[in-house]
Amino acid sequence: MPMLSVAIITCNEEYNLARTLASVSFADEIVIVDSGSTDRTVEIAQSFGAKVFEQSWPGFAPQKNFAIAQCTGDWVLSLDADEELSPKLRTQIQTLLPSNPPADAYFLKRRNLFLNRWIRHGGYYPDPKLRLFRRSTANFSLTPKFEDRSVHETIVFDGHSDTLDYDLIHHAYPTLEGYLEHMDRYSTLGAELLVTAGRTSREWPAFYWNVLIVPTLTFGWNYIFRLGFLDGREGLLLHLYHSAYVSWKYAKAWRAALLLKSN
Template sequence: MPVTLSVAIITLNEEANLARTLSSVAFADEVIIVDSGSSDRTLEIAHSFPHVKVFSESWKGFAAQKNSAIEKCTGTWVLSLDADEELTPELQNEIRLLLPGNPSADAYMLRRRNLFLGRWIKRGGYYPDPKLRLFRNHSANFAPATRFTDRPVHETIAFDGRLETLNHDLIHHAYPTIEGYIEHMDRYSTLGAEILVAKGTTSRSWPAFFFNMRVVPQLTFIWNFFFRLGFLDGREGLLLHAYHSTYTSWKYAKAWNAARKR
């Protein structure tokens, strides 16, 4: 049976990113895109690339949407990507050489290089940021219902098999503008608060509320910016770690407010 590669991507108004992502996986045998109602040029861009199949589905949540894309893949291997990610030429070549050689692993972690305001953030816990993205399709370890864990945000693949890490980088064009980052953190802090509420971690007592709102964000900033050398990433590093600590306080505040309303 020939070795083939499918790429799974979910989209919503990704005209600024999609062409770059699709160009980096032009060597793949098929690309599956599940779009949830784009109103920009996302679909036009998708249809301009060969081997791309586009499906339109209503939004079901990150995990369910990504699982839907994976389930439509017919390749022997699946590469799951976000629309704002791209493979470096070195990673493209590594995957092209790896898959036909009967790899011993069932899945591979990719080293992710996160960009903030166009700068590669190398420290403070942001690199290499390994993500499980490349895996065998239709394996017993990848039942369709459990490929991505069912949670509101920061979904991950549940995997129990032989796992290795590739040598080259996946580039994440995460936050090209400050405005986009703040909007993103507002949305993700809401989703993160849902996880805290589900776990019962809602800072109901005054000491817990104070600790999570004041102490935890400051400790997070100190740990990542100073002890993990985030300050070496310049002004971009300072802004990223400062805003991330704010995101932490937003998350706990929203969880407390949701529990209070209940």
């Protein structure tokens, strides 16, 4: 029987972690890499029998790769602490792995929740993520040409992939305050990479385009043409504030470049 390891990175995830771990209780091994939690995260992980490792925060991709490196199973399921397997996905994985699967890696369809509503439109579903793979065939990587990869790391792998039928549930932003805080922080990280790449919108046409036009087009594309308006008030807020995030990112890059120049 192939062994399944679950790899999760954490920092102050007591609100989410028990739900996540309960959904993968069938796994042969659970590996938690924690970066200095001050709440009950580690206690909760240990209560589920997880192997807990402590490591200072080196960035998303290195931390997730470290977690994978601690796994001993034939297969690895990489999850975020605010995700859980739906019951049908859990059953499918339990059935799949003993059957000598033909693929080396599997995408999971992610069901994103915003203010506890399933966002079905605007490009947010099915949002496939490669999360289940044979150990040693995949790892997380940052791709420099994508300015947001300091936040949204991706998996690279060798071999054949497929997509499972059922959903990974992502409890992304249960509160509006949490979402706005995340977008503020992520836009700062994105701005830092834009500055490094020299994309600082220093000229007036570029500034106008990136800070105003691109966010407006982003909102129109996702909310109108990709039917985001069908997700009610939550859909409106999500797309409106996501377009604001795009504007913040370029504005912060412009401002950081000015400060660097003045120094």
